[in-house]
Amino acid sequence: MSFNTSHQGPPSGLRAAEPRRRKSSKGTVQVKNSNGRLQLVFTYQGKRRYLSLGFEDTHETRELAQMRANQIRLDIISGNFDETLAKYKPASALSVDEPEADDPQVVPSLMELWMQYVEYKRPQCSPNTMYHVYGTYTGYLERIPTHELKKAAEIRDCALQLIPVESCKRFIVRLNACCRWALKSGVITENPFEGMAQEIRPPKAQKNDEDTDIFPFSPKERDTILQAIQENAFCNKHSGYKHSFYYGYVKFLFLTGCRPSEAIALQWKHVSRDLKTITFEQAIISTKEGQQLREGLKTQERRRFPCNGIVQQLLAQIKPQNADPEALVFPGYSGGILNTPSFRKTVWKSVLKGLGIEYRKPYQTRHTFITLALENGLDAKDVARLVGNSPEVIYRHYAGNKRELFVPEF
Structure with a gap:
């Protein structure tokens, strides 16, 4: 896998200047209040047109009406105006020459x-x-x-079949926010998604199970996260350490698909001298007494991971001269074991929030590796060996949803 570290994005802090008020020109569309409801008024081919939007006059609906007005103006100027107005009216009917009164509200999809x-x-x-x-x-x-x-329940049930339960719950939360906005804006009269997300509960066997809550990052999200950490893009200026200190750790998670608990327990004695092989055989676990080292892994005693060129290069960059075999490969900033809760709170969350990427736990780096490995042609059984899962788990949670079925000619 290659990591693109090029950064693309608009300059921050820039806003377009407010246009000066001028006399109406071709395609000008006005937003007016007609009996407490917003209406668009414009002239097309010599005829005065009125488009009732059905919105109450509020700050939010004014913004929405202006977006509709801008679209009509651009279409008139470019010659793409839709004379049926189906493209522009969310919940109203058109009247030519005179506004229509008491139009029945059309329920939008x-x-x-x-x-x-x-x-x-x-x-x-x-x-x-x-x-x-x-x-x-x-x-x-x-x-x-x-x-x-009116088929909100059907939409929810369909979403539960298409995407993971936790992702579906977040999706319904967004739909609820959308309909709450529409209700407040007077576009609809009721919100069918209100309270629906709270009713979605993963099976007990899946609750807090990081291996089954699968919401991988896209390659673009992965690369953007790594670049932001490397460049300290969202590091508090008063912080005692830089986010870039954890760049190697996060990149290693993305490149190997290992569990975070395995990465922070890794010592240089587990890495071959030629940097071609890593042996995972212990993990750091959280107990009442704090973080402790545990021999063995979650599903096996140990596993060997063959390092590709990118992993070898990373290890070569971070390995100290005359490295102590007992030293941790990814220690905490102050030495000792890397504190994963602190890392999530002070680094991981701030980076994802700053990038506008929906929050996911660092464990999703593992799901990202597995998903991309399958998409790039690795066999599910080989992927299972690399990450320490059974082929059954890979087929059930990953390969079954990624592969397109086909009938070979035989």
């Missing part, structure tokens, strides 16, 4: 609401948040066959 909600959130969120968070949930919604609000 969940997809229509969601896209409006995404546009409402866009000015408030970073590009990373829009891509990684809202882009992910848009993808989920596109996979669901129905978008009727």
Whole structure:
């Protein structure tokens, strides 16, 4: 796997200047209040047009109405205007020459609401948040066959079949936020997702089981996280240490798929002199007395991991001269065992939040490695040997969802 450390993103702190007010020009669309409801007024081909949006006049709905107005104006100028207005009206009907009164409100689909909600959130969120968070949930919604609000329970049940339970719960939380916004804006009259996320509970066998809560990072998310840690992009200026201290540790997790408890227990005596092989045979576990070393691994006594060129290069960069065989490969900043709860709180959370990437535990680096290994053609049985799982677990939780079935010619 290669790591792209190039950084792309808009300059921070820049905002477009407010345009000067000028006389109406071609394609100008006005947002007006008509009997307490917002309405778009414009002229097209010599005819005065009125588009009732059905929204109460609030600050939030004004922003939404202006986005609709901007779209109409751009379409008129570019010659792509939709004369049926189906493209522009979320919950109203058109009247030509005179506004229509007492139009029955059309209930928008969940997809229509969601896209409006995404546009409402866009000015408030970073590009990373829009891509990684809202882009992910848009993808989920596109996979669901129905978008009727009255079928909210069916949407939930379908999502439970398509994505992991914990991911589904987060998805429903977002849909609830979307419908709560739409309800407050007067677009809908009730929120069918209210309280639904609290009813989603993983089976007891899955609760707090990091091996079955699978929500891997994408390659782009992985590379962005590593770059941010390496460059101390979100490190508090008053911090006693730099995030970059943990760069090797996080990159190692992504490159090997080992459990964090195995990585922080690794000593240089477990790494061959030529850096080609790592032997995992112990782990650091949390007890009432604190972190303690335990011989053996979660599912086996030990396993050997063959290092590719990237892992060898990383180990060569971080290995001290005349390294003590008993020394930890990834110690804490002050020496001793790396404190994983402190790392999550002070480094990991701040980096993901700063990047706008939905929070996931560092354990998801393991799921990321397994997922990408399968997607790049490694056999499930070989992946199982690399990460210390059984082939059955790999097939059940990863390969079964990733492989496309086909019938060979024989």
